[in-house]
Amino acid sequence: MSGRETGLAAPAAESAAAPAPPPRGDRLVSRVARVRELGIVVALVLLFAVTGAVNPGFLSPDSLRDILLNSSIVAVLAIGQTLVVITRNVDLSVSSVVGLSAFGGALVLADHPGVPAPLVIAGCVLLGALCGAVNGLLVGVAAVPALVATLGTLYAFRGVDYAWAGGRQVNAADMPEGFLALGSASVLGLPLLALVALAVLLAVGWALRNLPPGRELYAIGSNPEAAVLAGIRVRRRVVAAFVASGALAGLAGAMWAARFGTVDATVATGKELDVIAAVVVGGVAIFGGSGTVYGAVLGAVLLASISSALAVLRVDALAQTAINGALIITAIVLDRVLALRVAAALRRRRYRDAA
């Protein structure tokens, strides 16, 4: 490296008088990037302040604990979904994977009480990873558009689940106490499930930022053709993203079984849309290339908090769905407006530099 630098020193000296474009865009953009996640935090604080003012019960430890528990499963799913969305894909099948894994795990626990819980959880993760591999191969290798491929597996995995269950329901009473305790256990006053989600968040967040494969996921979503030219193994990375999303969905299935105890083939039906909503509200660009898992998890917490707040405020349950929808649209519109503003600012900046 040093040889090259000295080798190029001569042209550097010659053109030292070259015009220097001042770096202004970076500050602007990083500010906006920060604002994206900060905006969700502000929204959360506002929500808690207003709802707490109307009904102080909302801020009680029990209520907060409930919100954390409610959001932790979706948060884990949102982390996996973010990995996929960053690569300009989407995984609609996560809810069916959760259902399959939750039922499979519960069935093993109920019929073979001797199997240790960690082994069952590992099995759930593995099952999820297998489902993810199916998605990954369809999208990454067979080049089926992710929307279509995972829509197909959304039905297919659920169908397997139905066929496997054959109408059977596993009840909490059939499951070992030790496993169910995981769902309600607390460590240092925080629910264990929320801590699991937090651990996943920190691990994935670190890897996405600091490991080369993590950055390559962003590169793939940002400009797929350029990713190929840069020598990135695009297929392998995309398959890996789907496998990770599937594995996390498998983990979420185990969390579901531990939390609710009663499991049948319909578990988590429709959850995929909550997950995508959380990701989008959390500022992950749906066309790939940008966004963080922190934002996605904050999105999941915000959506869960809103549901709780609307219940506390005695808003009609039917209206809640509409409000959730309005919120998602608001988030996307805000995101788009911000993006346009940034683009316009960058355009002007380039123009000033050129002038």
Add this chain to the structure above:
Amino acid sequence: MPDRPPVPPVLALHRVSKSFGAVRALHEVSLELFAGEAHALAGENGAGKSTLVKILSGLHRPDAGRILLDGEPAEFHGPADAQRAGVAVIYQEPTLFPDLSVTENIFMGRQPRARFGRIDRPAARRRAAALFAGLGVQLDPDQPARGLSIADQQLVEIAKALSRDARVLIMDEPTAALSGNEVARLFGVVEALRARGCAVLFVSHRLEEIFELCRRVTTLRDGAFVSGDLIADMTPDDLVRRMVGREPEALFPKLDTVPGQVALAVRRLTREGVFTDVSFEVRAGEVVALAGLVGAGRSEVARAVFGVDRPDAGRVEVGGRRLRPASPSAAMAAGLALVPEDRRQQGLIMDLSIERNIALAGLPAVRRGPLISRAAERARAHDWAVRLRLKFARLADPVGVLSGGNQQKVVLAKWLARKPSVLIVDEPTRGIDVGTKAEVHRLLSELAAGGVAVLMISSELPEVLGMADRVLVMHEGRLVADIPRAEATEESVMAAATGRGAA
């Protein structure tokens, strides 16, 4: 210096062929790149230069023939293999990740590592800063790639190539978007690399650059090898003859016309950050060329005139009447037609039949009541297909099966069937064969003779100089020169386009 170095070439192609479907892109082409030597690849658009570059970069695999690395047969299964072999490519279009920082763009795929396999950001940043210092530019390594000017993006590409341990540097028209200063700086860097023993393959349309930088030149025409020469043994005219395969003069049958009324008037048109204060007129019967470097804002002006993009200020008048801004349908109603630059994406619907594509811009004319008359559609298409000498099997075939030149004729037919009074054509002959090119030029010339006002955007100087009654030149979003035919030369147009001319 001996004519041929005694060592085997670093990288060579031996009788390489490549076809895409029925289209033969390369046929038995050989090329040898030697260490410490700059080699030019010349040829017209569509001659197969880009395909050759993509084979060397591992993006395409040849159907036949061999790639030789240090004299040994090698296979590139993908860009990663070529990179490992020390081949670095700077593409014509920058291939950056807009969401990532400049530093990340440079080191993507081979970031410096710290402990736990973690990316060593400070080290990457330092190396990026050192690369830019070496290039003599002040780019912030932390800046996102989105929003960089084309020239800056090209600099990032160059830094990327430098950061690899490149034994072979391939540059596919790297100077198309650069100004004079920037080209000089790039050449300085290339010269330094070459002196250090790097083999350089340089693809350019600009003959003077080839003659300045290179020692050897390989010429391609229609996918076939024409000749390999030492630059010292030839003149620019020789090179043009090899590229074109005939005398350059025969190319542009421009008919003389007498300009009539002002057909299109653009007054102080501005789109913030894209182009500023652009004013010009095009008279009936006139062919006006809009020249400039890639990224100067020419296509953007055309888009704003036609109403695709909304201008921030200024106005457009057609036949003396002000045009409603940002409304292509209003522009069409006023008699404007726009043949866009990218015919596959914007000019045609590739899966649709020839006749349907031709009728598309004039559906009201082929309507019978609420229905579209297939007979009228076919008659309209057949009429224009014959007039433009379109080569086709059946009008019901999808346009995708036609050659590039014939596709362009379909786009032209679509708009000419509307009998426009103002025709804007953006790069009308890009990527089409020489024969069809001459036909397109004759057609534009005849249209002008028939009273149509033609505004032609073109990056090819011979085309501009051969066709235009007047040459408007844009530089960095501004109209900087209006040169009458008599005074338009390669030098005067390029000087204005690179910002060296008197504005």
